[in-house]
Amino acid sequence: MKKKTSVGSKIILTLTMLFFYLPILYIIIFSFNDSRSLTKFGGFSLRWYEKMFADSTMMEAVLYTVIIAIIATVVATVVGTITAIGLSKSRKVVQKMVERINDLPVMNPDIVTAISLLMFFSVLTVKKGFGTLLIAHIMFCIPYVMLSVTPKLRSLDPNLIDAAMDLGATPFQALAKVIVPQIKPGIVSGALIAFTMSFDDFVISYFTTGNGVNNISILVYTMSKRVNPSINALSTIVILLITLVLGVVNIVPIVREKREKDGKSSRAVSRKAMAAVAAVLVLAVVGGTVGARLSQQHKSAAAVEKYGSNVLKLYLPGEYLGENVISDFEKQYGVRVIVENFDSNEMMYTKLMAGDRYDVIIPSDYMIERLMNEDFLQPLDKSMIPNMENMSDAVLGMSYDPDNTYSIPYFWGSVGLVYNHENVDPAVIESEGWEVLRNTDYAGHIYIYDSERDSFMMAFKALGYSMNTEDPNEINDAYEWLLQMNNTMSPVYVTDEVIDGMMNGYKDIAVVYSGDAAVVLDENEDMSFYMPSQGTNIWCDAMVIPANAENPKLAHEFINYMLTYEAAFDNTETVGYTSPNAEVFEEMTSSEDLYADNAAYLPRSGYEKDEMFHDNQTLMRELSKLWIKVKAAK
Structure with missing residues (x-):
């Protein structure tokens, strides 16, 4: 009698499938969205696919991801399988010991493994890049192969090899023609897991790569700072590729089995499958070779003679460059620029302290102050930066570097309130300033930036204190202010998703950085920007040269180039933050087609x-603890 499936089981199954596949379907649909929004569909378009394929950085990331995943899978599968076979013939004590060691990379949190490898490569003074990334991937893939193959080996008759050799097989023939076919399902599943783990990895990759070698995970992470629908297009392509691979892997055995039942040879199917794999490998290798040759085109003997090197290593936040800035610089100076991105100043500091070397980095004001205090920056040779005369007086002599001895401003701006003037009276915003974030008329309708630094800044300013205060009573007052806001306003704590949220009008008030606010105001005419009269944070990200820079001459050339009108205009037009170039600033704020009517562009x-933040690690640790308490009280 056939057992009926209950309605409850069907509902649970349906909900489970929806939970797994709706997000994937959502990404695919929005990859064809004509709008920049990640949440509202504005019509069908292929613009993000066009942008993706035109973006060399994206294509390089895909190439590196595929090459590393394939090589890591092949090596890990061979090594893992051989190790598992050898281990199966070892003594029980040895087996148990090796198995426990093999479990460590699997059970260890990725961040622990990542930091360990980072320190390991740093101690050995190994230059991070393709090689270190590949080694790391092979290392964490091998245990998964062993875990897949070992159960299959245990299920075999222990006398199988002896029987094969009694029938005249050599040890190698016994292994290749008897053992391997028996454990093939375990080998295939181990290889698939290894490929998936390598293709998908972010944390370990982030800490072990360098020299501009990025995989898809790192690229998407650094792109997520700003609204970039190209991520959806890239994700859709990845989903399609993985679906095709899984389809081939699952269909080939079925076809082989059917052909064998029909009395036909299955070797043709196997050969075709092997040919397909070989084709992928060849394409990967050829692609890598072509990519390498293309990068060689940037090399110039004249640049080497003039600067000592033709490679500049640039380290800056993600989504922080004009569309043509790097390519134009490379063409003009006959060099190659390796661009790497960080998601926070603290992450940048960690990699610098681990020994990573860059020629130009672009940190924020307080971090520059910290690097100066720790003698990690070299003074600038201003004779090599004549374009400093193009800079606006407003950005010269910032408090963290009064004489611009170590830094040249890259972008600057403020932190303020973006609000929907259709729902919030501008007079209320102007009269209350930061206190509007505790006005219960707007409870449930505010975004707060999830940062102890920025959140305590607005609390300090609302109370009339300095945002750099060390007074315990003032710090406690600010904590109580935030706690009261948290408990009465039901705020939503966000980071960069505030851009999309306010563009689509999901909330009425948000704490936003001026550059992001400029994007919001440009996309949604119902939004306005206000800098509270109680004061706010005026910030500046600047170009500096580390003390251990390998190419300081070219670094000075790049800084000087970034102060030209063309580079500065491209930069600010693409990113939206305020340019330090006086001529560009004037044009941006006077042209109606640009930012003349956009209050957020005018710091x-x-x-x-x-004020500007100053480096104070003790204060930041205290604020971090209190901020955790504020959010936990929600």
Whole structure:
């Protein structure tokens, strides 16, 4: 009698399938969205696919991901299988010991493994890049292969090899023609797991790569700072490729089995499958070779003679460059620029302290102050930066580097309130300033930036304190202010997703950085920007040269180039943050087609209540603890 499936089971199954596959379907649909929004569909378009295929950085990331995944899978499968076979013939004590060791990379948190490898490569002074990334991937893939193959080996008759050799087989023939076919399902499943783990890895890859070698995971992570629908297009392509691979892997055995039942040879199918794999490998290798040759085109003997090297290593936040800035610089100076991205100043600091070397880095004001105090920066040779004369007076002599001895501003701006003037009275915003974030009329309708630094800044300013205060009573007052806001306003804590949220009008008020606010105002005419009269954070990200830079001459050339009108205009037009170039700033704020009517593009200058953050690690640790308590009280 056939057992009926209950309605409850069907509902659970349906909900489970929806939970797994709806997000994937969502990504695919929005990859064809004509709008920049990640949440509202604005019509069918292929614009993001066009942008993706035109983006050499994306294509390189895909290439590196595939090459590393294939090589790591092949090596890990061979090594893992051989190790598992050898281990199966070892003593029980040895087996148990090796199995426990093999379990460590699997059970260890990825971040622990990543930091360990980072320190390991740093101690050995190994230059991080393709080689270190590949070694790391092989290392964490091998245990998964062994875990897949070992159970199959245990299920075999222990006398199988002896029987094969009694029938005249050599040890190698017994292994290749008897053992391997028996454990093939375990080998295949181990290889698939290894490929998936390598293709998908982010944390370990992030800490073990360098020299501009990025995989898809790192690229997507650094792209997620700003609204970039190309991520959806890239994800859709990846989903399609993985679906095709899984389809081939699952269909080939079925076809082989059917042909064998029909009395036909299955070797043709196997040969075709092997040919397909070989084709992928060849394409990967050829692609890598072509990519390498293309990068060689950037090399110039004249650049080497002039600067000592034709490679510049640039380290900056993600989504922080004009569309043509790097390519134009490479063409003009006959060099190659390796671009790497970080997601926070603290992450950048960690990699620098681990020994990673860059020629130009672009940290924020307080981090520059910290690097200066630790003698990690070299003074600039201003004779090599004549374009400093193009800079606006407002960005010269910032408090963290009064004489611009070590830094040249890259972008600057403020932190303020973006609000929907259709739902929030501008007079209320102007009269209350930061206190509007505790106005219960707007409870449930505010975004708060999930950062202890920025959140305590607005609390300090609302209370009339300095945002760099070390007074315990003032710090406690700010904590109570935030706690009261948290408990009465039901705020949503966000980071960069605030851009999409306010573009689509999901909330009425948000704490936003001026550059992001400029993008929001440009996309949604119902939004306005206001810098509270209680004061705010005026910030500046600047170009500096580390003390251990390998190419300081070319670094100076790059800094000087970034101060030209063309580079500065491309930069600010693409990113949206305020340019330090006086001519570009004037054009941006006077043209109606640009930012003339966009209040967020105009940082407030010279206001006595505005401040910059200073480096104070003790204060930041205290604020971090209190911020965790604030959010935990929600």
